[in-house]
Amino acid sequence: MAGKIEAKLAELGIALPPAAKPIANYVPFTVSGKLVVVSGQIPLKDGKVAFTGKLGEGVSVEQGQESCRICFVNVLSQLREAAGGDLDRVKRVLRLGGFIASVPGFTQQAQVMNGASDLCVAVFGDAGRHARTTIGVPVLPGDAATEVEALVELA
Amino acid sequence: MAGKIEAKLAELGIALPPAAKPIANYVPFTVSGKLVVVSGQIPLKDGKVAFTGKLGEGVSVEQGQESCRICFVNVLSQLREAAGGDLDRVKRVLRLGGFIASVPGFTQQAQVMNGASDLCVAVFGDAGRHARTTIGVPVLPGDAATEVEALVELA
């Protein structure tokens, strides 16, 4: 029987992809006690980077939000693995880190990162209300437009 | 009766502002056991961003230090909330993350970030001696000159 969070994902029309393999020599998550550290996720979708380039130069705020949303879907896939398949074990999303590839004149990183934060709250409710640090960066691995990392507490 | 840290703040002439509201869909801090994760704080003061722009291009090292100091005052406000109003419960500031909006030729991020670190040690003494990661970034949300996040252990 599907869990509460899986049911919410279905309601939101989100099918989690298989957890993405890291693009280098590291693992997608580690666990220490109840804490899960999720590696920075880029907007991989169907095997390719869905959004490349920079905000303020070819990537719109709306595209950046969608890019962050995909990053967070990939966070969810990793988190499901970390939780032994049961996302209902997520007690609290403690922190999201948002990295937004930006030209120096682009200042709407907070709005862009909401693409991840809004989905997090939609999926987990109060347990998804997270602390957050969002910054602009000049460029990301693989020319990804955005990257999102997470720190999560399991029950 | 005011606590030890509140007395120290008064001695330093620092009046903590009300904890700033996040500028997007997240919360200013989360708590997991004894750990407090404080969201990245920009130099909000009296409702506006006190320092905008970049180091090496219109923002001086001294202004950057003052900007970091204000960021850390905002960290303190959040931390006081997280600690149920009692900053004496801070056992150790484990880590500060410093993000300094910089032109590519500016390399004094460490000195700038001392604006936050010096205040942290002044306020908390040994409990304020923190690990730290400081980096340059091209631009921050709302064109803030600096941003500071924190990881803190409560007693």
Place this chain on the structure above:
Amino acid sequence: MAGKIEAKLAELGIALPPAAKPIANYVPFTVSGKLVVVSGQIPLKDGKVAFTGKLGEGVSVEQGQESCRICFVNVLSQLREAAGGDLDRVKRVLRLGGFIASVPGFTQQAQVMNGASDLCVAVFGDAGRHARTTIGVPVLPGDAATEVEALVELA
């Protein structure tokens, strides 16, 4: 008698330098329970920054990898201090954060950061398999080419 990890370091031909002093007002690591937070390490070697400048502009991928490797050697020095001199107490490297000074057109940050990750896995084996977030940055303190921070669990 040397521990298992010290023996592995000797086998790899790595002599850990004395733990580097912070370049500003903070400490090189903090400990909370079993968690160790290691401050961002730049590629200090023999008292100077071994690699300065940016990837994509004078610093090659190979040099960047060597720079990350030196950063991680410095992480190891700090970690040994944190572990009371005994690196065998490292239960798991939970997370590495990699910051790669990059021109906006350079996108191989993941390969560069492998200079740290590969050494981490070579030294610690399965305990060294870490979560990771790697980003490009415009510039780092002291014009360092790379910076690496760590979160580690002790036994």
